Amino acid sequence: MDLRLHKHYHDEEYDPRLFAETYFSETSVITEDRQNLVRTLYKIFSSGEVTGKTLLDVSNGSSIYQLLPACESFQEIIVAESNERVKRDLEKWLNKEPDAFDYSHTSKLLCELEGKSVMGHEKEEQLRRAIKHILICDFTKENPLHPVILPKVDCLITICYLEVVSKDLDAYRSNLKKVSSLIKIGGHLVLFVAISTLGLNMSYYMIGEHKFYVLKYDEEFVRKALTDTGFVIKSVDLHTRKQTTHLTDYEHIGFIWAQKEREV
Template identity: 40%
Template sequence: MDCTSHKLYHIHDFDSRDILDTYFSDKSEMVFGEETLKFPMEKFHNIFSAGHIKGEVLFDISFGSFIHHLYSTCGFFKQISVLRFNEKCIMELNKWLHRRTGAFVWDHASTYIKEMEGKSDQCQDKEIMLKMAIKQIVKCDIEKENLTDSVVLPQADCVISAWLLDVLSKDQDDYLRNLKKLTRLLKPRGHLILLGCLNATYFTAGQDRFHILKYDENYLRKVLTGEGFIIDHCDILRRKAVSDLADYEAIVFITAYKEK
């Protein structure tokens, strides 16, 4: 489908809190919990607890203002920088980070990570650890070759990008261009972790539909290997949610390292 029939995440206005309520909350009507909450948290927990991905610096450059996927990272990286393209998402993240009134409550995600780790007495400590590890929230510009422009950042040992390339990229060529920009943030042999939707065309925010780039697993593997990445893990969860708010067929979680 032509992306011009839908709004674009980084250009058009949308309610960042509505995104959290619709796709990441614990509300009874939120039907995406298995795919947007539990699956990502399980995959990140498994990958990082294995001990193969760790280092000094991690960048999270993702869609929206969710943080639940980062709970498993803070014990393996000393410095986490959160990079976002949308000003409202940055405001929402700062509310949570600085414990401001009206911040989104992630208790349901904290409970789930507690269950996975079997550490019922460390639920609150995990969130405190994550907040301490996040050193800065940086505004990005996808139109620039250097995404952070005037902000000088060190190269990262790991870059996480959840659903961002899907919503930013107008077509597959654009996906490749945006991927190249992300990979410039990585050290040699640094790890890239992507979370995305397969064969999707839109998601709903408020009353509007927003563009998602349609691609399949073969395309994702091809574009990563073409950029010199070695894929070391890929897992796919077929859609279970019944809703017309988004039309993806599956969620993909893939890790790869930069060969040179």
């Protein structure tokens, strides 16, 4: 694939609001896929095994859907973001600014899964209280959070981030090691994957008229990369793509839940 034909996560054409409207709105063409992801995350975080003091989120875009199922399992949540426009967009939601993106459909779904009488807006308030910091990260540095030195966290969740900042498979492995360095031994990694059983994996996603780069890899590669980086895979939960759309080309979407066993 000629990378020059694709935009990249840090390019000025990356519009975080349009990204959210395309993939996370109530009327998005991938609504069913997103709902399956929320259900998978709920299953992971309601298991009682993934808990602790601190969760770190390193994800593509300013979405909060991945954090809503986790906010009751951790005392604090820290978000790390490398795109300044995305950081600002997330701050709009955090500060309840009038033009912040509306995630009420996602918080309502989670409340239904939990079977609680709490309303969606109360779940969002709970998440706002849990988010303590939004940091800038840079995975070209050995410590991606430099100059901040963060104590190793109990859990790190990443949604389609390593795929968009890694130029090749070697860079992905290197960035995965940097992710591991932020997690304590015994801590957990919840890793988004978009793959194909045929090896023709996700290679792009659209924002408006612009096609953005995603590193292609398959399930075998990511399983080995995790094992080589000191993780033990606890579960792999994949969902077959439901909607036909030109917006992206994954065949299966889901999460790998892994536990850090050793330093490498």
